[in-house]
Amino acid sequence: MASEFFHRKVERNTIGFVLAIIGVASIGGIVEIAPLFTIHETVEEAPDMRLYTPLELAGRNIYIREGCYACHSQMIRTLRDEVERYGPYSLAVESKYDHPMLWGSKRTGPDLARIGDKYSDAWHVRHLIDPREVVPESIMPKYGWLARTELRTADLGEHLAAQRAVGVPYTPEMIENATADAYAQATPDSAGAGGVTERYGDATQMRVFDGDAARVTEMDALVAYLQILGRLTEAAYGEQPTAATE
Amino acid sequence: MEIAHETLVALSKSWGLFYLVGFSLCVIVYACWPGNRQAFQRAKTSILDEDDTPRGPQA
Amino acid sequence: MVSQLTVSERQFALVILGLLAMCGLAMAAGGRGDPMGAQGFVVLIYAVGFAFVVMAGLYAPEPDDSRLSRYYDDPTKVGIVLTMIWAVIGMGFGVWVASLLAWPNLTFDAAWASFGRLRPVHTSGVIFGFGGNALIATSFHVLQRTSRARLADQFSPWFVLIGYNLFCVVAASGYLLGVTQSKEYAEPEWYADIWLVIVWVVYFLLYIRTLMRRQEPHIYVANWYYMAFILVVAVLHIVNNLAMPVSLSHAKSYSLFSGVQDAMTQWWYGHNAVAFFLTAGFLGMMYYYMPKRAGRPIFSYRLSIISFWGITFLYMWAGSHHLHYTALPHWVQTLGMTFSVMLLVPSWASAGNALATLNGAWHKVRDDATLRFMMVAAVFYGLSTFEGSFMAIRPVNSLSHYTDWTVGHVHAGALGWVAMITFGSIYALVPWMWKRQAMYSPKLVEVHFWLALAGTIVYVFAMWNSGIIQGLMWRTYNDGGTLAYSFIDSLVAMHPYYIARAFGGLLFLAGAIVGSINVWMTIRASRLEAAAGADADLPARPAGAVVAGE
Numbered sequence: 094m095a096s097e098f099f100h101r102k103v104e105r106n107t108i109g110f111v112l113a114i115i116g117v118a119s120i121g122g123i124v125e126i127a128p129l130f131t132i133h134e135t136v137e138e139a140p141d142m143r144l145y146t147p148l149e150l151a152g153r154n155i156y157i158r159e160g161c162y163a164c165h166s167q168m169i170r171t172l173r174d175e176v177e178r179y180g181p182y183s184l185a186v187e188s189k190y191d192h193p194m195l196w197g198s199k200r201t202g203p204d205l206a207r208i209g210d211k212y213s214d215a216w217h218v219r220h221l222i223d224p225r226e227v228v229p230e231s232i233m234p235k236y237g238w239l240a241r242t243e244l245r246t247a248d249l250g251e252h253l254a255a256q257r258a259v260g261v262p263y264t265p266e267m268i269e270n271a272t273a274d275a276y277a278q279a280t281p282d283s284a285g286a287g288g289v290t291e292r293y294g295d296a297t298q299m300r301v302f303d304g305d306a307a308r309v310t311e312m313d314a315l316v317a318y319l320q321i322l323g324r325l326t327e328a329a330y331g332e333q334p335t336a337a338t339e
Numbered sequence: 340m341e342i343a344h345e346t347l348v349a350l351s352k353s354w355g356l357f358y359l360v361g362f363s364l365c366v367i368v369y370a371c372w373p374g375n376r377q378a379f380q381r382a383k384t385s386i387l388d389e390d391d392t393p394r395g396p397q398a
Numbered sequence: 399m400v401s402q403l404t405v406s407e408r409q410f411a412l413v414i415l416g417l418l419a420m421c422g423l424a425m426a427a428g429g430r431g432d433p434m435g436a437q438g439f440v441v442l443i444y445a446v447g448f449a450f451v452v453m454a455g456l457y458a459p460e461p462d463d464s465r466l467s468r469y470y471d472d473p474t475k476v477g478i479v480l481t482m483i484w485a486v487i488g489m490g491f492g493v494w495v496a497s498l499l500a501w502p503n504l505t506f507d508a509a510w511a512s513f514g515r516l517r518p519v520h521t522s523g524v525i526f527g528f529g530g531n532a533l534i535a536t537s538f539h540v541l542q543r544t545s546r547a548r549l550a551d552q553f554s555p556w557f558v559l560i561g562y563n564l565f566c567v568v569a570a571s572g573y574l575l576g577v578t579q580s581k582e583y584a585e586p587e588w589y590a591d592i593w594l595v596i597v598w599v600v601y602f603l604l605y606i607r608t609l610m611r612r613q614e615p616h617i618y619v620a621n622w623y624y625m626a627f628i629l630v631v632a633v634l635h636i637v638n639n640l641a642m643p644v645s646l647s648h649a650k651s652y653s654l655f656s657g658v659q660d661a662m663t664q665w666w667y668g669h670n671a672v673a674f675f676l677t678a679g680f681l682g683m684m685y686y687y688m689p690k691r692a693g694r695p696i697f698s699y700r701l702s703i704i705s706f707w708g709i710t711f712l713y714m715w716a717g718s719h720h721l722h723y724t725a726l727p728h729w730v731q732t733l734g735m736t737f738s739v740m741l742l743v744p745s746w747a748s749a750g751n752a753l754a755t756l757n758g759a760w761h762k763v764r765d766d767a768t769l770r771f772m773m774v775a776a777v778f779y780g781l782s783t784f785e786g787s788f789m790a791i792r793p794v795n796s797l798s799h800y801t802d803w804t805v806g807h808v809h810a811g812a813l814g815w816v817a818m819i820t821f822g823s824i825y826a827l828v829p830w831m832w833k834r835q836a837m838y839s840p841k842l843v844e845v846h847f848w849l850a851l852a853g854t855i856v857y858v859f860a861m862w863n864s865g866i867i868q869g870l871m872w873r874t875y876n877d878g879g880t881l882a883y884s885f886i887d888s889l890v891a892m893h894p895y896y897i898a899r900a901f902g903g904l905l906f907l908a909g910a911i912v913g914s915i916n917v918w919m920t921i922r923a924s925r926l927e928a929a930a931g932a933d934a935d936l937p938a939r940p941a942g943a944v945v946a947g948e
Contacts, residue, residue, distance in 0.1 A: 107606055107609045107610050107617070108606075110617065110622075110625065111606065111625065111629060114622075114625060114626050114629050114630070114710060115629055115630075115633065117362070117707065117710050117711050118626070118629070118630045118633070118674075118710050118711070118713075118714050119633065119714070120355075120358060120711075120714065121711070121712075121713070121714025121715035121716075121737070122637075122666050122670075122714050122717075124354075124355050124715070124733075125662065125666065125715060125717070125718060125730055125733060125734070126659070126662055126663060126666060127347060128344060128347040128348050128727075128730075129658060129659045129662050129727070129730070130659060154650065157578060157579075157580040158576035158577075158578065159509075159512065159514045159515065159576065160512075160513070160514020160515055160517060160518065160578065160580075161514055162580050163513070163514050163517050163518075163582075164513070164514070166800055168724050168725070170722070170723035170724055170796070170799075171723045171724075172723055172796055172873075174872060174873040174875075174881060175872075177880075177881055178872070178881055178885070183724065183725055184725055185657060185658040185725035185726075186657075187657075187725075188656065188657035188658065188660075188661075188725070189656055189657045189658075190656060190657075191656050191657050191660070192652040192653045192654070192655070192656045192660070193579065193580055193581055193652075193653035193655065193656070193660045193664070194656065194657050194658075194660040194661045194664070195580060196661050196721075196724065197800075198582060198720065198799075198800070198804070199800055199801075199804065199805070200800040200801070201499065201889075202885075202889075203885040204800075224502075225502075225503075228886060230886050230889060230890050231502070231886070231889070232498075232499055232500075232502040232889065232896075233502065234498070234502060234505045234512035234513050234514070235503075235505065235507055235512075236512070237507050238507070238508075238509050245431075248644065248645075248648070251644050251645050251648070252644050252650070252652075255642045255643065255644045255645075255651070255652050256652055258642045258652075259641075259642050259652050259653070259654050259656070260656065261656075348729060355715075355733075359711075362707070362711060363708075366703070366704055366707040366708075367704065369703070370700040370701075370703045370704050371700065378615060378616045379616070379699040379700060379703075380699070381615075381616065382614070382616045382618050382619070382699060383695040383696060383699045384695050385614065385618075386543065386544060386618060386686065386689060386690060386695075387689065387690065387693065387694075387695060391469070391543070391830075392467060392468060392469070393467065393468070393469055393542065393546055393547050393548045393613070394546040394547070394613040
């Protein structure tokens with residue numbers, strides 16, 4: 094009887110019906126997602142994990158802006174052929190500062206999780222300007238305008254501050270110097286270069302990425318980002334359990 | 340806390356299942372409840388009515 | 399249309415449009431040097447444009463009270479037209495991006511014309527532009543008929559429809575400028591997301607207020623699906639889009655979540671957008687228009703209730719099957735897989751229920767292309783839900799994930815199920831709305847049906863082939879124990895399928911254009927008749943039982 098009463102109420106009472114739908118639908122999400130917010134307790138540690146420099150972050154934003162994620166994944170699965178093709182499988186810790194993550198869902202082009210340091214800067218620049226000049230069969234769009242467009246660096250401090258607000262440990266000093274650091278990383282002869290390595294570590298790649306020392310372009314930023322992919326931490330390069338073979 | 344994650348996972352796994360079974364039972368009971376038969380029958384056929392005007396609150 | 403609003407409603411509309419224009423102006427001024435500025439102009443022009451429309455009718459006489467004894471269908475009519483416009487835009491962009499994969503030099507070195515920026519215009523154009531407008535338009539119609547009550551007020555439906563389309567326009571124009579959050583199917587940035595929340599709250603309140611006025615004791619099951627669509631999409635949208643804007647004058651924002659949490663949240667959203675946007679809402683459509691058109695009640699009302707709760711409950715767990723073999727914890731992957739397989743039960747119950755409804759009316763299906771659209775939609779719904787459950791199994795997923803197979807699966811659902819049920823419903827609805835006996839040309843409906851079916855089949859088979867070939871090539875080893883194919887080998891193998899896919903899409907687009915012309919001609923015929931003085935107010939008998947060619 095209680096059951097009939099209850100159902101009748103749900104059915105007649107529109108609000109009750111609304112609550113029933115929300116209740117039923119939310120459970121699954123809560124059960125699956127809530128434990129993930131305690132996952133830092135079980136995930137691998139990576140004490141050597143470093144942050145994206147302002148230039149690399151700007152490059153990452155260009156990667157997002159151009160929709161690169163629509164065709165390139167950044168998530169090597171625990172399958173033997175993937176590990177042999179792309180490198181050690183991706184660990185959760187490697188994207189812990191990625192707001193948002195760029196794991197991707199489709200490989201129209203190859204995975205990029207470990208593309209960093211695999212090709213030279215000059216190769217990337219040529220490839221981005223005209224992919225078919227380097228890989229004749231490629232179907233990637235040309236991104237020539239990146240080399241022609243000056244990078245917007247004035248507001249990088251605000252970007253870092255927003256990143257800090259969502260949990261990335263950028264220091265006030267990093268935020269304050271963001272614009273200068275972006276310029277210095279792509280202009281290694283300049284006075285500010287020492288500050289970049291001081292703040293972001295000696296392993297930071299300081300180069301004229303696009304081959305044009307006179308200015309900092311979007312190409313500089315994107316190539317700097319591509320060259321750091323898979324190199325923020327060495328955590329994945331140690332011993333990995335054998336990958337699944339299915 | 341080391342336990343929090345494990346506890347949450349265990350809760351998810353066990354109560355998720357109980358919830359699933361209990362919930363399915365409720366839905367089936369509701370759908371098959373004899374008292375609802377008439378309402379369902381009416382709902383099913385009344386949309387085929389050809390009258391295309393709203394009914395006033397008094398009607 | 400404006401003359402049907404009361405004078406105070408018109409004034410209120412002007413106030414809202416004025417506020418909107420101010421927002422646009424503020425965005426344009428504050429966001430100089432940022433894509434935000436251009437987005438502000440889009441908002442401004444949109445608001446001013448509609449303000450002109452309202453002002454043109456501002457001094458029309460008050461509508462008489464007899465309107466309150468009829469259903470309020472003007473927003474549905476405009477929604478239908480918008481649905482067809484977005485169909486052509488969204489599918490047109492689809493053919494364009496498909497062609498870019500076959501002929502990559504078609505971008506003429508322009509940033510806005512590259513694949514990465516055009517693709518979300520296609521996906522959002524189809525899902526939100528075409529699908530969303532279809533859902534809003536039909537939900538207003540179904541809600542009133544099944545509740546036997548007029549919409550709770552006249553302003554909110556317009557706010558929902560026009561506000562929603564502003565979201566779509568801002569989103570699409572933003573993509574071309576490079577504004578995106580990169581979360582698939584949740585690309586629009588924070589300001590567009592906030593606007594959508596406002597629109598959605600009004601939509602929800604309108605729905606629930608009308609439901610409360612209903613003159614039927616029981617809420618018809620189609621409304622359950624529409625309600626689930628509105629409610630759950632709101633929850634998904636808000637949670638997945640939580641983000642920190644760089645500043646109020648920046649279009650860019652950073653997601654609150656990172657890494658593995660972000661991945662799980664995104665695919666919880668992504669999968670349930672499929673469930674509650676592309677499935678629940680359209681099932682609502684099916685549960686009303688199919689019985690109506692066939693002139694037969696649904697086969698089992700009980701089954702429709704059981705499958706409703708099954709879908710509402712099970713889908714929420716399934717999102718993690720998008721992340722098999724990734725850094726997501728193993729138990730979450732397993733949970734997602736298990737629930738995805740279980741989902742087959744309510745899905746097939748729905749598809750079976752639909753087909754059983756038609757049992758005994760097969761002669762109508764044979765003669766009436768509109769009903770055939772709905773029948774084929776139910777078949778594709780059954781097929782793609784089976785395929786979905788199958789692909790969620792880990793070992794199958796290891797082959798299918800990241801390949802064109804996924805794309806094929808999505809399109810089996812989007813073309814075969816979503817678009818077909820929408821076109822079927824629209825062909826049923828248009829004659830009722832414009833008080834015609836039938837569509838302008840039943841022949842053209844027939845043409846559209848075959849174009850759509852052929853296009854879907856070509857597309858899906860092309861993608862199945864390319865996806866499976868791709869997946870196999872990536873994992874093939876030669877005798878020496880090394881990988882047999884380079885990535886580029888697999889890419890070269892795709893080329894013929896990419897051409898076939900573009901061709902299949904072109905057929906489907908052609909069908910949508912034929913459909914749009916047919917809808918437009920039907921409306922025109924209705925107008926001409928009204929203009930000729932013949933009172934178009936035919937008896938309000940729905941033409942449901944009228945079968946084309948009879």
